[in-house]
Amino acid sequence: MPKTWEEKLSCAVSCARCHRKLAPSDERILSVYDHEPICMPCKREEEKRADYADVSKEAIGQCMAETELLYGDPKGYCYHHFYPFKC
Numbered sequence: 001m002p003k004t005w006e007e008k009l010s011c012a013v014s015c016a017r018c019h020r021k022l023a024p025s026d027e028r029i030l031s032v033y034d035h036e037p038i039c040m041p042c043k044r045e046e047e048k049r050a051d052y053a054d055v056s057k058e059a060i061g062q063c064m065a066e067t068e069l070l071y072g073d074p075k076g077y078c079y080h081h082f083y084p085f086k087c
């Protein structure tokens with residue numbers, strides 16, 4: 001079973017939003033908008049968006065449905081939209 005999403009996201013070397021460099025020990029989190037790994041300052045900006053609550057609710061439902069089928073570990077992937085993680 002490929003785990004590419006996990007490797008790609010958890011080991012991203014830069015923020016997909018502001019392109020700040022991310023060290024393996026830097027915390028990152030998944031965007032609920034595009035599911036790209038972003039840095040914590042960018043996440044805080046995202047959380048201020050007016051549609052954040054709606055989009056994040058939708059994202060969690062979608063990733064549950066998708067990862068259940070594809071990866072068998074929906075928890076980790078979905079949680080990474082709301083809990084920071086390291087490489």
Ligand SMILES: [Zn+2]
Binds near residue numbers: 018019041042
């Ligand atoms: Zn950033």
